[in-house]
Amino acid sequence: MFLKFSLRSVFNGAGGGNDIQWCFSQVKGAVDDDVAEADIISTVEFNHSGELLATGDKGGRVVIFQQEQENKIQSHSRGEYNVYSTFQSHEPEFDYLKSLEIEEKINKIRWLPQKNAAQFLLSTNDKTIKLWKISERDKRPEGYNLKEEDGRYRDPTTVTTLRVPVFRPMDLMVEASPRRIFANAHTYHINSISINSDYETYLSADDLRINLWHLEITDRSFNIVDIKPANMEELTEVITAAEFHPNSCNTFVYSSSKGTIRLCDMRASALCDRHSKLFEEPEDPSNRSFFSEIISSISDVKFSHSGRYMMTRDYLSVKIWDLNMENRPVETYQVHEYLRSKLCSLYENDCIFDKFECCWNGSDRSHENVTTSQSHPF
Amino acid sequence: MMLSKGLKRKREEEEEEKEALAVDAWWLEPGHPAVAQAPPAVASSSLFDLSVLKLHHSLRQSEPDLRHLVLVVNTLRRIQASMAPAAALPPAPSPPTAPGIADNLLASSDAALSASMASLLEDLSHIEGLSQAPQPLVDEGPPGRPSGAAPPSLGALDLLGPATGCLLDDGLEGLFEDIDTSMYDSEFWAPVSEGHKSSPEDGPGKEEAPELDEAELDYLMDVLVGTQALERPPGPGR
Numbered sequence A: 001m002f003l004k005f006s007l008r009s010v011f012n013g014a015g016g017g018n019d020i021q022w023c024f025s026q027v028k029g030a031v032d033d034d035v036a037e038a039d040i041i042s043t044v045e046f047n048h049s050g051e052l053l054a055t056g057d058k059g060g061r062v063v064i065f066q067q068e069q070e071n072k073i074q075s076h077s078r079g080e081y082n083v084y085s086t087f088q089s090h091e092p093e094f095d096y097l098k099s100l101e102i103e104e105k106i107n108k109i110r111w112l113p114q115k116n117a118a119q120f121l122l123s124t125n126d127k128t129i130k131l132w133k134i135s136e137r138d139k140r141p142e143g144y145n146l147k148e149e150d151g152r153y154r155d156p157t158t159v160t161t162l163r164v165p166v167f168r169p170m171d172l173m174v175e176a177s178p179r180r181i182f183a184n185a186h187t188y189h190i191n192s193i194s195i196n197s198d199y200e201t202y203l204s205a206d207d208l209r210i211n212l213w214h215l216e217i218t219d220r221s222f223n224i225v226d227i228k229p230a231n232m233e234e235l236t237e238v239i240t241a242a243e244f245h246p247n248s249c250n251t252f253v254y255s256s257s258k259g260t261i262r263l264c265d266m267r268a269s270a271l272c273d274r275h276s277k278l279f280e281e282p283e284d285p286s287n288r289s290f291f292s293e294i295i296s297s298i299s300d301v302k303f304s305h306s307g308r309y310m311m312t313r314d315y316l317s318v319k320i321w322d323l324n325m326e327n328r329p330v331e332t333y334q335v336h337e338y339l340r341s342k343l344c345s346l347y348e349n350d351c352i353f354d355k356f357e358c359c360w361n362g363s364d365r366s367h368e369n370v371t372t373s374q375s376h377p378f
Numbered sequence B: 001m002m003l004s005k006g007l008k009r010k011r012e013e014e015e016e017e018k019e020a021l022a023v024d025a026w027w028l029e030p031g032h033p034a035v036a037q038a039p040p041a042v043a044s045s046s047l048f049d050l051s052v053l054k055l056h057h058s059l060r061q062s063e064p065d066l067r068h069l070v071l072v073v074n075t076l077r078r079i080q081a082s083m084a085p086a087a088a089l090p091p092a093p094s095p096p097t098a099p100g101i102a103d104n105l106l107a108s109s110d111a112a113l114s115a116s117m118a119s120l121l122e123d124l125s126h127i128e129g130l131s132q133a134p135q136p137l138v139d140e141g142p143p144g145r146p147s148g149a150a151p152p153s154l155g156a157l158d159l160l161g162p163a164t165g166c167l168l169d170d171g172l173e174g175l176f177e178d179i180d181t182s183m184y185d186s187e188f189w190a191p192v193s194e195g196h197k198s199s200p201e202d203g204p205g206k207e208e209a210p211e212l213d214e215a216e217l218d219y220l221m222d223v224l225v226g227t228q229a230l231e232r233p234p235g236p237g238r
Helices: A291-296 A337-348 B013-020 B045-060 B066-083 B103-133 B156-160 B170-178 B215-232
Strands: A002-007 A026-029 A041-046 A052-057 A062-067 A081-086 A091-097 A101-102 A109-112 A119-124 A129-142 A168-182 A192-195 A200-207 A208-213 A215-224 A237-246 A251-256 A259-266 A277-278 A301-303 A308-314 A317-322 A332-336
Touching: A052 A081, A052 A109, A052 A119, A081 A168, A091 A317, A109 A192, A119 B013, A200 A215, A200 A237, A200 B156, A237 A301, A291 B066, A337 B045, B013 B215, B045 B066
Parallel strands: A192 A237
Antiparallel strands: A002 A026, A041 A052, A052 A062, A062 A081, A091 A101, A109 A119, A119 A129, A129 A168, A192 A200, A200 A208, A208 A215, A237 A251, A251 A259, A259 A277, A301 A308, A308 A317, A317 A332
16 A cells, blocks of 8 residues: 655645645555555545545555544644554455446545544445445443353353443444445446535436435435437547535536536436536637647546635646636646646556546645546555 | 456556557657647647557457547547648548548548447447336436436346345346347357358367358458458558
8 A cells, every 4th residue: 555645736825925835744555666456545535624534445445544633732733644444345346247347446435524423434436335334442341141251151040140231441443334335326437426515415426427315225316417428429528527515405516528517406407417507618729739638638626615616627737616607717727737748648658548636725725736646546 | 257358458558559659749849849839730640540549449448438438539530630631621520521542541440430439339328228127116206317227227237246146037038138149159150051060169160161151251351351450550650
């Protein structure tokens, strides 16, 4: 496993003029080339408080790191993250009908907001989404009347007195158990999951469709977007990412391989094939090339916490959009402009198809870019 | 069991392709005047070949990455459009027809391209159509289209999936009807004439069946050569 706690990009904060310096804080795992395929990290996600960091890998495992409690008091803490829990989320499966193997690689992880002592997260591979409960156990009951400490049952006739079992502390044990399995709803590969602000429903998106689920119901889901053409020969565009609005439970966006973002309102119709808003920046004629479309393909879209803005990531840049303005972004950051002159080589070795993620920092004032690419996890 | 279909593209294959192709990217070298200006209207033929190779490779995957496929196809269309001889005309959406060997090549590869792309995408939709068996339960609750891919309609998948591990007899026969068994239905394996007692294990039918129509043999050879021509990397100097 190979995970760097670092933030590579340097941006001027939108509100302030100070350059933000980023540096490596902590490195987890083997920093060499000899990494097993299954250990390659495929997705990373902090929980809402930032105390927990979940990683998913190609082998279908989820590893959760927890920040050390003591350092949290300091505001500029660099609390160390240590392994908190490890579990096998997905196993490889075989689709007998199509004679295809379904990869166990974890594509996305999303945390649910915490409601009680336990933590919940959704993890998904290409086809199946699972709800996991992660709970701590630091006490255990001792002093049963009918059972020995090792679990063997006592002969009831030997019991002469009764006692009340008491809880005694034990070494912390973190258990992960699958609570729901949402399967068989996607023909194509799932690329996104997003939990609604109602905390009851969530969406899952594949290349051509988006489905709406209820967290309690696993045997059915609603299809809310379907861009599959009647004739597959006419296919020219696929869905690349989707997310619910942080405050409006009826609003979501999805991005496409052609660099567009569509905002949909579920109140308008049951099937949101017609968007309410279409965000697209006209192509810059001076930068036009045969690879224009490929590099315009959006790999990630994230709403700001306020819900007023959204951030999109394409191959070379990060763009900030104001939801009230559809014809162009309000800010554009060139992340690695030096690659623009090398697009042909990147096309040749397929690196031009790599995907990157992005996320906002807690205050929405500036944005951080956490990059994980498809074949070169960072 | 056709387990090998699940294999994904290996890194070694990528390396081989990289070596096999010498991409002529002179027009993208830094310092070249073209870089500063608008990119050239015409792509080099090696870029075209590279794209065709990528497309074929993508199509050959057991489960192609749709995004990759769509992006490569769209890029290839752009390249094709720019390569069509349109000297005096502004870039047109469809390449104008004009005589010439290059154009014939383009047309034939375009046809093969469209054909293979079409057939693969057909298969994709066919497979999905297969999985949309009649839904036994219809949701009459809140408005919204119950997912066509929800368990009721993917009942077929459900039956055979490892998750359930339970097979329904009446479901199976209908499923197998639609599965493409052309690989095993080759006419070579069938006895071509009386007295011809070759069995399927006797190797390629071509050699054992002199009674085969010569025209069929020629046609077959053409197809094989044609496919190879498409897959062969470009020689030097192209």
